[in-house]
Amino acid sequence: MRGAWRPMREADLDEVMAIAAVVHAGFFERREVFAERLSLYPQGCWIAQEPAPAAMVLGYAFLHPARLGQPPALDSLLHEIDAQADCLYLHDVALLPAARGAGLGRSLLQKLQALMALEGFTHAALVAVHGSAPYWHSGGFEALPDVPPALREKLRSYDERALYMTRRA
Numbered sequence: 001m002r003g004a005w006r007p008m009r010e011a012d013l014d015e016v017m018a019i020a021a022v023v024h025a026g027f028f029e030r031r032e033v034f035a036e037r038l039s040l041y042p043q044g045c046w047i048a049q050e051p052a053p054a055a056m057v058l059g060y061a062f063l064h065p066a067r068l069g070q071p072p073a074l075d076s077l078l079h080e081i082d083a084q085a086d087c088l089y090l091h092d093v094a095l096l097p098a099a100r101g102a103g104l105g106r107s108l109l110q111k112l113q114a115l116m117a118l119e120g121f122t123h124a125a126l127v128a129v130h131g132s133a134p135y136w137h138s139g140g141f142e143a144l145p146d147v148p149p150a151l152r153e154k155l156r157s158y159d160e161r162a163l164y165m166t167r168r169a
Contacts, residue, residue: 004048005111037091059095067087068087086121088115088125
């Protein structure tokens, strides 16, 4: 199975919700959250899809500007892109199990790097869940060594093992 990333469209949100229900069980976010991210920062919203004729949707990714060390809480609206944003935040990425190992994660990291360069961000950040920290570490992300109490509390909204990770451009 091969796939590639393409820009997300509003019509893709049904697929996004279906994939999220499979990949992120226990980490529910409302459709409204995804729709808002797409509306506020469409250049950071992508769909992984098989080539035609199958064209099956394999996954999705949402990135947006944020402040380093201040990720949004799970299932929360942004209302606007923070004018003081200083990093590109990987809000959510989900790939169906059948799509894993096809290189989509690595190509997403290339897209992240290109968007960082285009927008002038020196850092990217994410919250690693489902024990995914080793994967993100292999992509150049490092766990924040000293987590401030407010961030620690926000991470608990994800799960007890959630880690805030950053990467330099």
